[in-house]
Amino acid sequence: MTVSERQASPGVVAGWGGISTLAVEHESEDLERVTRHVPLTRGLGRSYGDSSLPPPGEPVVAASPRADRLLAFDDETGDLTAEAGYSLYDLWDTFLPRGWFTPVSPGTQFVTLGGMVAADVHGKNHHREGSIGRHVQSLRIRVASGDIVTCSRQQEPDLFRATIGGMGLTGHILEVTLRLVRIPSPWIYGQTHRVSGIDEFIRVLHAARDEWPFTMGWIDCLAQGRALGRGVMFAGRWATPDEAPRRPPRRLPRPTVPVTCPSWVMGQTVARVFNACYYRLHPARPRPRIFHPEAFFYPLDAIRHWNRLYGRRGFTQYQCVLPESGGAALMHELLERMARFGAASFLCVIKDCGPQGEGILSFPMPGVLVALDLPMRDNTQQVVDSLNEFVAAAGGRIYLAKDALSRAEHFRAMEPRLAEFEAIRRRWDPEGRIRSAQSVRLFGDRP
Amino acid sequence: MNVVLLGATKGIGRAVARLLALRGDRLVLLGRDPEDLGRSAADLDVRAGRSVVAATVPCDLADPAGFEPALAAAAAALGRIDAVIVTAADFATQEALEADLERCRSLLTINFAHTVVFCEHARRFLLPHGGTLCVVSSVAGDRGRKPVVLYGASKAGLSAYLEGLDHRYRSAGLKVVCIKPGFVKTSMTAGLRPPPFAGEPAQVARDIVRAIDRGTPVVYTPWPWRFVMHVIRRLPRGVMRRVGF
Ligand SMILES: Cc1cc2nc3c(=O)[nH]c(=O)nc-3n(C[C@H](O)[C@H](O)[C@H](O)COP(=O)(O)OP(=O)(O)OC[C@H]3O[C@@H](n4cnc5c(N)ncnc54)[C@H](O)[C@@H]3O)c2cc1C
Ligand SMILES: NC(=O)c1ccc[n+]([C@@H]2O[C@H](COP(=O)([O-])OP(=O)(O)OC[C@H]3O[C@@H](n4cnc5c(N)ncnc54)[C@H](OP(=O)(O)O)[C@@H]3O)[C@@H](O)[C@H]2O)c1
Numbered sequence: 001m002t003v004s005e006r007q008a009s010p011g012v013v014a015g016w017g018g019i020s021t022l023a024v025e026h027e028s029e030d031l032e033r034v035t036r037h038v039p040l041t042r043g044l045g046r047s048y049g050d051s052s053l054p055p056p057g058e059p060v061v062a063a064s065p066r067a068d069r070l071l072a073f074d075d076e077t078g079d080l081t082a083e084a085g086y087s088l089y090d091l092w093d094t095f096l097p098r099g100w101f102t103p104v105s106p107g108t109q110f111v112t113l114g115g116m117v118a119a120d121v122h123g124k125n126h127h128r129e130g131s132i133g134r135h136v137q138s139l140r141i142r143v144a145s146g147d148i149v150t151c152s153r154q155q156e157p158d159l160f161r162a163t164i165g166g167m168g169l170t171g172h173i174l175e176v177t178l179r180l181v182r183i184p185s186p187w188i189y190g191q192t193h194r195v196s197g198i199d200e201f202i203r204v205l206h207a208a209r210d211e212w213p214f215t216m217g218w219i220d221c222l223a224q225g226r227a228l229g230r231g232v233m234f235a236g237r238w239a240t241p242d243e244a245p246r247r248p249p250r251r252l253p254r255p256t257v258p259v260t261c262p263s264w265v266m267g268q269t270v271a272r273v274f275n276a277c278y279y280r281l282h283p284a285r286p287r288p289r290i291f292h293p294e295a296f297f298y299p300l301d302a303i304r305h306w307n308r309l310y311g312r313r314g315f316t317q318y319q320c321v322l323p324e325s326g327g328a329a330l331m332h333e334l335l336e337r338m339a340r341f342g343a344a345s346f347l348c349v350i351k352d353c354g355p356q357g358e359g360i361l362s363f364p365m366p367g368v369l370v371a372l373d374l375p376m377r378d379n380t381q382q383v384v385d386s387l388n389e390f391v392a393a394a395g396g397r398i399y400l401a402k403d404a405l406s407r408a409e410h411f412r413a414m415e416p417r418l419a420e421f422e423a424i425r426r427r428w429d430p431e432g433r434i435r436s437a438q439s440v441r442l443f444g445d446r447p
Numbered sequence: 448m449n450v451v452l453l454g455a456t457k458g459i460g461r462a463v464a465r466l467l468a469l470r471g472d473r474l475v476l477l478g479r480d481p482e483d484l485g486r487s488a489a490d491l492d493v494r495a496g497r498s499v500v501a502a503t504v505p506c507d508l509a510d511p512a513g514f515e516p517a518l519a520a521a522a523a524a525l526g527r528i529d530a531v532i533v534t535a536a537d538f539a540t541q542e543a544l545e546a547d548l549e550r551c552r553s554l555l556t557i558n559f560a561h562t563v564v565f566c567e568h569a570r571r572f573l574l575p576h577g578g579t580l581c582v583v584s585s586v587a588g589d590r591g592r593k594p595v596v597l598y599g600a601s602k603a604g605l606s607a608y609l610e611g612l613d614h615r616y617r618s619a620g621l622k623v624v625c626i627k628p629g630f631v632k633t634s635m636t637a638g639l640r641p642p643p644f645a646g647e648p649a650q651v652a653r654d655i656v657r658a659i660d661r662g663t664p665v666v667y668t669p670w671p672w673r674f675v676m677h678v679i680r681r682l683p684r685g686v687m688r689r690v691g692f
Contacts, residue, residue, distance in 0.1 A: 028634045029457045066457075066634060069490035080493075094494050 017048040018314020031067035035172035043112030049404030050437035078180040084114030114173040119401035120165030124214035127354040133164035140175035144429035164359030185244035188291040190236025198229025219348040220275040256304035263311035319371040319399040347373040449525040454535030458633035462652035468495040475521040477506035530579040531569040558601035577620025622662040629672035
């Protein structure tokens with residue numbers, strides 16, 4: 001069980017980046033009970049910003065992680081019905097040994113099914129499998145009126161499409177039916193290699209599309225000039241039974257960061273050293289090998305509470321997708337803007353995105369996705385504003401699950417889909433009861 | 448092992464049931480909400496990858512008339528009962544109980560009198576062939592303390608009963624296991640500030656299953672509570688009167 005992976009202290013509800021509000025989490029096995037009369041439900045709080053926080057002044061948010069029962073599994077189709085608080089960590093234990101896995105996984109396993117659907121999460125295989133919404137068969141939702149509604153592609157399709165990627169704003173997800181995929185073995189066959197700059201990176205990512213179901217790049221965003229956008233390319237697929245080790249993968253140890261660190265820990269100097277070492281650690285040419293699946297999918301889960309490394313002020317992540325049509329030029333410009341602000345970071349990731357999913361506000365679209373951790377500094381708001389202006393002009397968009405600082409006008413400029421979403425939302429919630437701190441900030445909901 | 452659980456729908460009981468299901472024990476779930484019991488049964492079956500729950504039977508600790516029939520139904524479904532595990536109990540803060548004496552009466556009745564009566568029925572089902580009766584009491588029963596005067600008293604009574612029962616029937620083949628959890632993060636304690644050594648249900652469940660397998664009469668869990676309570680049991684009354692815990 002993963003309940004311990006949360007880090008709530010009573011009376012405070014916080015996002016993963018550290019932004020917090022005074023409120024109480026009502027957590028219970030009985031999610032149906034605790035979702036009555038509350039504005040929002042949250043999962044394991046792995047969204048970075050304020051998506052999972054109740055609006056200011058609302059004292060209570062429902063929390064799902066104790067609602068973690070499996071209700072049905074069909075081992076012909078792979079359809080799993082579970083309560084919304086069931087986590088990927090648990091899913092791993094139950095289904096990996098039986099040859100089943102989630103079709104789409106974000107970069108951490110400490111997420112709930114409800115949180116995955118609400119953010120319509122994407123994984124390293126977005127170019128192949130799309131985001132999680134594509135694999136969701138149906139949802140059971142408590143809507144604003146208090147009624148419980150089952151929706152799917154056939155039944156209340158509008159509510160279904162609005163809820164996938166709807167950041168919890170259409171109602172409280174109680175149960176999810178997700179189609180799992182069969183895997184040939186629980187191990188990963190993959191390769192890593194260094195990439196010398198951003199142009200090459202985009203080329204390599206595109207070239208890998210057909211061969212590799214899982215791809216991802218890490219960028220050393222402190223490297224400048226010719227080395228701008230240099231980094232490490234990761235590619236993988238499930239290993240065949242012949243390639244895989246006989247033994248099942250054991251859980252990796254997870255040391256914890258016990259206390260909140262001083263802010264220099266994640267400062268420029270340390271980042272420079274770390275990035276240079278990390279870059280050189282990887283081979284120049286691809287060398288295929290077998291990866292432990294936990295190390296491949298969830299490298300950051302290796303350290304519990306790693307967010308404490310960022311100190312008291314915490315951090316945010318800037319994650320956007322830039323349209324394919326803009327080519328590598330857009331990436332150049334984005335990286336240079338970041339460099340100008342000295343917004344150095346350990347973690348800068350790029351991914352290749354495939355077609356947009358059916359969720360109305362679903363984040364990914366064809367193009368290159370960039371995610372960059374930003375320690376909170378005095379100029380972080382400026383950095384985010386500047387990046388947002390650029391992304392809006394380029395026809396890209398940001399990922400709400402990571403956002404803490406964007407301004408409503410920038411969000412609106414990036415989201416022509418907002419009107420359709422809001423129309424459906426109003427139909428199900430005419431009084432505007434379901435809200436989050438983020439929806440007050442970005443969607444114009446009443447506080 | 449054929450196990451009957453009362454209280455497996457939530458918290459510690461849910462975690463214990465999952466461990467038993469995964470290792471292949473056959474289970475009967477007793478509880479007060481039939482529909483909810485069905486969902487827990489489905490959870491255990493899906494997690495185990497096969498049918499492990501032989502039956503679910505309605506049984507409310509508030510209604511002692513139902514105890515015997517429920518246990519009889521469980522015995523019929525299992526053939527023979529090897530262990531009965533009781534994790535069900537009521538909890539309320541001292542303030543809430545002081546403010547509402549009807550609530551107080553019902554908690555004392557459920558946690559002590561009715562739990563004991565349930566155990567008396569369970570004893571009769573277990574004794575003929577031997578078996579284990581495992582009941583979750585609490586560290587709150589070890590010492591009269593300011594924040595848990597009433598709830599603690601119900602658990603003190605329960606712990607004393609379980610000790611006596613163990614002495615009386617161990618030689619006849621009935622092993623009685625009294626579990627004394629410290630603070631565990633479950634819905635029961637949601638909203639309370641976790642003290643040091645607060646435990647997780649999964650961790651406590653591992654200790655409970657081990658205690659049942661070994662027939663250990665008293666187990667503190669998580670383990671540091673054994674030492675914490677060792678000290679607290681020996682504190683002079685004058686000290687206990689002054690401190691807040
Ligand atoms: C290390 C790390 C790596 C990550 N990598 C990726 C990645 O690769 N791809 C990606 O897409 N995301 C990634 N994320 C983000 C994460 O997957 C999402 O934020 C996800 O939504 C978190 O799930 P959660 O259960 O913690 O939900 P929370 O953070 O608690 O909530 C997220 C949103 O979902 C809503 N929500 C949660 N549960 C419910 C419910 N039952 N009913 C209605 N609404 C609900 C909340 O209201 C909120 O708006 C990463 C996060 C971390 C910390
Ligand atoms: N959590 C702690 O810190 C802690 C510490 C010391 C001791 N304990 C003891 O540990 C045991 C388990 O606690 P927990 O934290 O797991 O509690 P919990 O999460 O609240 O679960 C209690 C369980 O008891 C059942 N139950 C309650 N009243 C019942 C009744 N009248 N009839 C039948 N079933 C009933 C509940 O069933 P429903 O689903 O029907 O509600 C639920 O399954 C209890 O004996 C408790 O006193 C707990």
